[in-house]
Amino acid sequence: MQPTLLQKPEILLVGLSFYGDPFDSSDAWTEENHIGRTWQRLTSYLGQHGGAIRHRTASDVFYEVHIYGEETSTRGLFEVFVGVEVERLEAVPVDLLVKVLPAADYAVFTLAGEAIFSDWVMHIDRWLAEAGFERSQPYSVQYYDPRFKGLDRIAESTLDIYMPVRKAAA
């Protein structure tokens, strides 16, 4: 698992979010969870009102951001934000939310096929520790572009993970 290191300026995202334990479903008998439902809400919105999002950078790129807070460690609760990137914020529809990711150095890990379902967070944290890095921000980014073919075609799919990093203090 060898990442690419790169710098990214501020990233402006417009989308929807969920806060809680995304797998805490009252209907645990389906594979559906709150992350899937948030995606469904977004794609449904884009299908009906996609034109309302102005200055979108790419029509076939999507972001899923996991943002960790105080309750993440104690209770397993965190925010899942799914959205699209825009060049600038202007007349954002009232039913969408804005997330601004700060300019940061990222280690970008590319996952292919079944590795997408693996415990890649653990693998990434292990790599960071061994390479003398640490996370610099309390979030991680999943970057979906046309290389990702869908959960039903995972063997053919590729997903990039952007992990904000900095050199670990000596």
Add this chain to the structure above:
Amino acid sequence: MRDLLPIYRAIELIEARLRGEISVTEMAAAAGYSLFHFIRAFDQAVYHTPYDYLMRRRLSEAARDLLRSDQRVVDIALDYRFGSHETFSRAFKRFFGMQPVQWRDRGVIPRRALTPPLSLACLEHIHQPGFPRPEIIEMGPRHLVGLMSPVTDQPETAAQLWRSLGRALPPQAGGSYFGVTAYLDGQPGEAFYLAAVEMPAPDKYSLPLARQTLPEGKYIRMAHCGALETLPLTLDFLYHIWLPKARLRPALPMEIIAYGDAPPWGDRGASAAVLLPVELK
């Protein structure tokens, strides 16, 4: 079958820390997973989130302590890390439907009210290939005739009743076979077992057979998968996982095992399905 051992290691840590500090991150570490992967895997294995399972176990043990000790409620609350009397009481009321003081005054643990620690055997049972899903059905009245006895030792009592019923029934009686355990409300441990066969015309069969009618209403029906000895694991799954998730609760203090047209004695291996009368919470 998925690897359930990592999740079970986390469950063991939860058990060891019911009265101590524990974070979901520590549970994940016990499983050897990252936190994100852990909460996903835990929910898939246990059908409760890690935090929800922890709370259910803490409340269950606290409820037991309320009855077996004379500790103050606030001390029990603090023992199980609820932070305050108020936080504990709110959580307790949500889980048990009454305040801790009312629970203590009542003095009896209702049957199946407490969430037991999830065993590795139960985890493996509910994740075996082809493990069936329960279904909610509307059932009309079912007329049964059979033999009933107070339960002292469930398997032995049941086996004896089935043997006697086999002798008492007329040849070619046919019909579907049911084992019904009826509990005396508020007196856990005391129950009656009825070994019975469904009869369209129960009047035809009189003494020594007893008659019982399963009331019409909403039931959950779930086929049991595996040896009959593992029926308690299927019941654990229904009471402690499926019913809370489906926001249902038992409507009557009885458990019914439907054996189809093969009675649970003799050479023919009986299949079994659990029937529980239920109502919305």
